[in-house]
Amino acid sequence: MPVLDRYFLMAAAAAGLTASLGVWQLQRAQTKQTLQASRDAGAGRAALVSLQGAEEHRHAVLRGEWQPAQQLWLGNRPHDRQSGFILVTPLRLQDGRWLWVQRGWHPRSQASFDPPPWPPTPAGQVSVRGRLARQASQVLALGEAAGAGGKGPLRQNLDPAVSPVAGAVMAPWVLWQLDDCAPLRCDWAPVDAGVAKHHGYAAQWFALSALSMGLYVWFRILPRRRQVRS
Structure with a gap:
């Protein structure tokens, strides 16, 4: 052999x-x-009008009141090959819970790294249409900047479970707004499963x-x- x-x-x-x-x-x-x-099947179903039965990537139309005093800019967010900022604002829902809404993207000024002025925020009850996600836009954060991403109105990342005010109960979702976001842009890139x-x-x-x-x-x-x- x-x-x-x-x-x-x-x-x-x-x-x-x-x-x-x-x-x-x-x-x-x-x-x-x-x-x-x-995910595609979930996005194609009728939009939810509450967080009951919420699923990731499901579209929803939620009513509540904006809380602009606690809104934040997320820095270093590219869009169409241009650097900028993403605005996240809490929405107080009709059931009393708070929900972070990723409202839109704003380009960075070529002359400064500072965040732009706050865009106008409608007062009173509003309806916001968006896509549910577990997180807002994320970037790699190192050192003490990891997690919540620092203090003040400019952050690296957002922890949606952290309440911006004492006593507020946070819903475990972030709503990525899909329309009526001018002067911001909310044409988010499609979800890529890789x-x-x-x-x-x-x-x-x-x-x-x-x-x-x-x-x-x-x-x-x-x-x-x-x-x-x-």
């Missing part, structure tokens, strides 16, 4: 491992495709698998055939 070439065993092991990682990435892509389909990323990773792993066997053929099989022919 012939002894197996140890280089073949090494190449086969490498090819098998990388191929299995490629299959794993395809499985992750399938899982995220299912999640994306669920399916293409996993397909790309799978292609790389399969390419490495093929490369492992290709190198074995190039350095072990072809030289032997050339010797036989000569």
Whole structure:
């Protein structure tokens, strides 16, 4: 019985491992495709008029009163390849709870890094249409700036569970406003489940698998055939 070439065993092991990682990435892509389909179905259903039965990415039209005294700017937020700020304002709902609303984006002035002036905020009862999410827009925050993102009207990130005033009960959602946000922009980028990323990773792993066997053929099989022919 012939002894197996140890280089073949090494190449086969490498090819098998990388191929299995490629299959794993395809499985992750399938899982995220299912999640994306669920999100799209949720967005296509009738908008909620309360937070009862709320789901992430579900559209809702909620009534309440703006609380502009506690609103914040989230800094360093790019949009259409331009740096800017995102305005988040709490909305006191009709059931008494407070909800953070991501109202819109404002470009940064070329002459200053300071946040822009506050835009006008309607008084009294308003209806706000948006998409429910667990968080507002997030950026990487380091050191003491992580978490709530500092103090004052300019923050890096927002912790939606932290009440801006004592005694306020926060709803566990952030409403990303979708219209009637002028002079701000609320044309948010579509939610991306990252399916293409996993397909790309799978292609790389399969390419490495093929490369492992290709190198074995190039350095072990072809030289032997050339010797036989000569």
